[in-house]
Amino acid sequence: MVEVLSGFxxxxxxxxxxxxxxKTGVLxxxxxxxxxxxxxxxxxxxxxxxxxxxxxIQAVLGPQLWVxxxxxxxxxVIYLGxxxxxxxxxRNSERVIAAxxxxxxxxxxxxxxxxxxxxxxxxxxxxxxxxxLALYTPVYAFTMDMxxxxxxxxxxxxxxxxxxxxxxxxxGTLRLFGTILRNPMIVGSGAGLxxxxxxxxxxxxxxxxxxxxxxxxxxxxxxxxxxxxxGSRPLEKSSAxxxxxxxxxxxxLVVHPVLAWVLAAFVFQLEGFxxxxxxxxxxxxxxxxVFVAASRYNAGLVVAKDTVLVxxxxxxxxxxxxxxxxx
Numbered sequence: 001m002v003e004v005l006s007g008f009x010x011x012x013x014x015x016x017x018x019x020x021x022x023k024t025g026v027l028x029x030x031x032x033x034x035x036x037x038x039x040x041x042x043x044x045x046x047x048x049x050x051x052x053x054x055x056x057i058q059a060v061l062g063p064q065l066w067v068x069x070x071x072x073x074x075x076x077v078i079y080l081g082x083x084x085x086x087x088x089x090x091r092n093s094e095r096v097i098a099a100x101x102x103x104x105x106x107x108x109x110x111x112x113x114x115x116x117x118x119x120x121x122x123x124x125x126x127x128x129x130x131x132x133l134a135l136y137t138p139v140y141a142f143t144m145d146m147x148x149x150x151x152x153x154x155x156x157x158x159x160x161x162x163x164x165x166x167x168x169x170x171x172g173t174l175r176l177f178g179t180i181l182r183n184p185m186i187v188g189s190g191a192g193l194x195x196x197x198x199x200x201x202x203x204x205x206x207x208x209x210x211x212x213x214x215x216x217x218x219x220x221x222x223x224x225x226x227x228x229x230x231g232s233r234p235l236e237k238s239s240a241x242x243x244x245x246x247x248x249x250x251x252x253l254v255v256h257p258v259l260a261w262v263l264a265a266f267v268f269q270l271e272g273f274x275x276x277x278x279x280x281x282x283x284x285x286x287x288x289x290v291f292v293a294a295s296r297y298n299a300g301l302v303v304a305k306d307t308v309l310v311x312x313x314x315x316x317x318x319x320x321x322x323x324x325x326x327x
Contacts, residue, residue, distance in 0.1 A: 006117075007114070007117035007118035007119075007120075008114075008118055008316065008320050010117045011110075011113050011117055011118070011222060011316070012316065014113075014218075014219060014223060014226070015223075015225055015226040015229075016226060017222075017223060017226060018222055018223035018224060018225060018226020018227045018229075019226040019227065019229050019230060021223060021226070021227055022226065022227030022228070022229070022230035027227075031227065032227040032228060035220050035223060035224040035227070036220075036221075036224040038216070039108075039216075039217050039224060040184065040185070041184050042184075042213060042216075043213055043214060043215075043216040043217035043220055043221075044108060044112065044184070044185060044188065044214075044217045044221070045184040045185060045187060045188025045189075046188065046213040046214035047112065047122060047215075047218070048122075048126065048129070048185060048188040048189045048192055049189070049191050049192040049195075050207075050210050050211050050214040051121070051122045051123045051126070051192065052123060052188075052189055052195075052196060053191075053192040053193075053195035053196050053202075054196065055123040055193075055196055056196075057193055057196050057197055059123070060123060060126050060130070060193065061127070061193075063268040063274075064127040064128075064277065064278060064281075065127035065130065065131055066263075067127075067260055067263045067264045067268060067270075067278045067282070068132075068260075068278075068281065068282070069131045069136075070259075070263055071259040071263055071282050072103040072104065072105070072131070072132075072136065072256070073136075074259050075099075075102050075252070075255055075256040075259060076100065076102060076103040077099075078102075078251055078255060079095075079098060079099040079102040079103070079248060079251050080095060080096075080099050082247055082251075083095045083098065083099070083244075083247070086243065087243065087244060090244070091147075091299065092147050092151070093144060093151060093299035094244075094299050095300075096140065096143055096144060096147060097144075097293060097294045097297070097299050097300030097303060097304050098248045098304070098307070099248075100140055100286075100287075100290045100293060101248040101249075101252065101286045101290050101300075101303060101307035102247075102248040102249075102251035102255075102256070102286075102307070103251070104132060104136065104286060104287045104289065104290055105128060105252075105282070105284035105285070105286070105287055106284050106285050106286065106287045106288065106312070107125055107128040107129045107132055107281075107284065107287065108125075108129065108185065108221065108287075109221045109222070109224070109225045109288065110221075110225065110285065110315075110316075111125040111128055111129065111281060111284055112125045112217065112218060113218045113221060113222050114280065114281075114284070114319070115277075115281070116218055118280065118319075119273070119276070119277050119280065122218075124277045124281065125281065126189060128281050128284075129189065130186075130189055133183050133186050134186055137289075140293065141293075144293065144297045144299070148297050148298075148299065229312075241302045241303050244300075245302075245303055245306045245310060248286075248303065249307055249310045249311050252285070252286055252307070252311050252315075253283070253285075253311055253314055253315060253318055256282050256283065257279050257282045257283035257318075257322065259282065260278050260279050260281070261278070261279045261282070263278070264278035264279065275326065276326040279322055279326060280319050280322055283315060283318055283319050283322055285308070285312040285314075285315035286307050286311045287308075288308055290304045290308060291305050291308055
């Protein structure tokens with residue numbers, strides 16, 4: 001338990017440093033996005049490659065991946081079911097964004113650091129990252145494309161119905177999967193798993209270079225994350241969407257971890273540290289990518305923003321409680 005609390009303390013301290021960096025403006029107005037892009041495009045892929053190249057591929061693609069995937073999808077379905085009952089006057093695209101807020105975890109900015117410092121190995125975050133980037137993202141992107149196209153067509157009846165042919169859908173699907181496969185996190189993870197499977201070692205200078213670059217990922221992510229908290233105030237402009245935020249946050253903070261626990265303990269028979277890992281990763285806060293998706297499709301912006309903020313504030317104390325309970 002002491003090691004777990006120590007790991008969370010390290011994460012919080014670096015986030016606090018990031019908050020102070022953002023508050024003082026020492027990196028300038030563009031400091032946070034530049035630091036985030038450095039972590040996402042350069043350091044995190046190197047960290048994933050370095051970690052997964054030495055990992056057991058069965059552990060990465062085994063029960064933890066299934067727990068992450070099934071629990072997330074169930075959490076989204078539960079939100080959609082509740083929304084249809086409690087929030088009947090929402091657009092379908094807005095409901096999907098809120099469902100993402102209830103089910104998509106911050107697997108990079110917080111998942112990797114917590115896996116490294118609390119769970120002891122960044123590879124524990126890999127199954128969640130792989131599921132979200134390689135599987136969940138194509139599903140929700142395809143769904144949002146369909147829904148927003150229909151909503152635009154319904155809002156412009158004078159132009160008549162817009163028909164989307166099979167060739168157009170095929171091109172769109174191929175572009176989507178091309179984007180996913182070019183994602184630097186997927187590239188780093190895939191290359192690392194390939195090295196692990198083949199057992200072909202890298203030459204020492206190259207391996208050490210990748211290791212050093214990967215070492216910058218977690219500090220950069222946590223500092224950038226802390227900088228995003230400066231001036232963030234949830235529920236300022238969401239009086240009409242507070243119930244949406246409350247339902248999504250409740251599912252993300254309580255229902256999702258419970259689903260992960262039930263699946264891990266009773267379906268996949270995980271015990272000890274593996275069970276702790278599954279539940280802690282399931283209790284991560286909502287991913288900031290949900291707000292990015294809301295901005296891209298112009299749907300559910302307020303709900304996405306406030307769900308990210310609320311779950312981020314509450315999730316880490318919740319994860320500490322979970323870690324203590326399971327330790």
